Amino acid sequence: MRMTESQLAQYRRDGYLIFPSLFSAAEIGVLRAETARLSAIEAETVIRERTGGVRSIFRVHEADGATRSAAFRALVRTPRVLGPTRQALGTEDVYIYHTKINTKPAIEGTVWMWHQDYGSWQRDGCARPDMGTFAVMMNDSTEMNGALYVVPGSHKRGRIEPYYDENTSYKFWAVAKRDMIEVLRSSPPPVPIVGPAGTCVVFHCNLLHASGHNLSAEDRWHLYISFNACANAPKFTAQSRPDWVVSRNTAPLPIEADDAILNSGTEPELIRAPSPI
Numbered sequence: 290m291r292m293t294e295s296q297l298a299q300y301r302r303d304g305y306l307i308f309p310s311l312f313s314a315a316e317i318g319v320l321r322a323e324t325a326r327l328s329a330i331e332a333e334t335v336i337r338e339r340t341g342g343v344r345s346i347f348r349v350h351e352a353d354g355a356t357r358s359a360a361f362r363a364l365v366r367t368p369r370v371l372g373p374t375r376q377a378l379g380t381e382d383v384y385i386y387h388t389k390i391n392t393k394p395a396i397e398g399t400v401w402m403w404h405q406d407y408g409s410w411q412r413d414g415c416a417r418p419d420m421g422t423f424a425v426m427m428n429d430s431t432e433m434n435g436a437l438y439v440v441p442g443s444h445k446r447g448r449i450e451p452y453y454d455e456n457t458s459y460k461f462w463a464v465a466k467r468d469m470i471e472v473l474r475s476s477p478p479p480v481p482i483v484g485p486a487g488t489c490v491v492f493h494c495n496l497l498h499a500s501g502h503n504l505s506a507e508d509r510w511h512l513y514i515s516f517n518a519c520a521n522a523p524k525f526t527a528q529s530r531p532d533w534v535v536s537r538n539t540a541p542l543p544i545e546a547d548d549a550i551l552n553s554g555t556e557p558e559l560i561r562a563p564s565p566i
């Protein structure tokens with residue numbers, strides 16, 4: 290799948306592009322079954338909320354490791370993901386920087402402060418912002434359940450030097466309040482990425498984004514597939530963050546079959562089970 294010229298122009302103008310209902314209910318059923326299975330694993334790639342629920346599951350796209358998954362490995366290689374991502378990054382040679390499922394559990398899943406992903410990735414040693422993320426909503430995404438918000442066009446401001454936020458919710462490199470207020474007052478209103486399960490969005494690594502608390506009764510399952518241009522891979526040192534955040538597998542990712550999720554051998558989720566209390 291390729292973005293049309295007008296979609297590509299929109300991506301370049303706004304820094305993101307939404308693909309409504311890109312994955313079918315059957316495919317989402319497979320991915321949800323896998324997310325439920327992976328949530329039960331104890332491993333360093335499964336990060337928990339302070340209150341105990343699963344917050345993030347990293348490294349679901351490789352063939353090895355505790356959180357490997359044939360279905361997610363198939364998903365990241367589909368033309369629907371890799372086609373637009375290659376166009377967004379402006380090269381056919383892209384690799385996966387990391388994958389993570391942010392499960393944002395019901396009631397306890399909380400805020401991600403305004404940030405640019407390149408705020409962290411430049412610190413990892415990636416010289417240029419030739420990077421982006423393709424996100425897949427694995428349930429209906431609503432403002433109530435902590436949708437992702439983006440500031441249209443904010444990628445054009447370039448990288449804004451972040452600060453390390455240790456106090457709000459998750460410890461990471463966020464944009465300072467003063468800078469963010471200036472951006473919000475001088476930008477179009479932030480847009481929530483809402484839509485039915487299967488909706489996807491591709492966004493630039495300098496696009497300002499954030500999300501709020503999950504006030505709903507159901508976990509909010511989003512997959513984030515972050516990509517880098519192969520030519521922009523960082524040099525690895527003893528100080529580099531672990532492989533599951535900054536992948537050492539920098540080989541170009543091949544496009545494979547578009548129907549591979551359904552043929553991955555995973556039984557789809559049949560009944561939408563309520564989250565355990």
Ligand SMILES: O=C(O)CCC(=O)C(=O)O
Pocket residue numbers: 391393401406435436437498499500511513
């Ligand atoms: O899961 C979310 O709502 C936002 C996550 C995010 O922005 C990130 O991981 O960089």
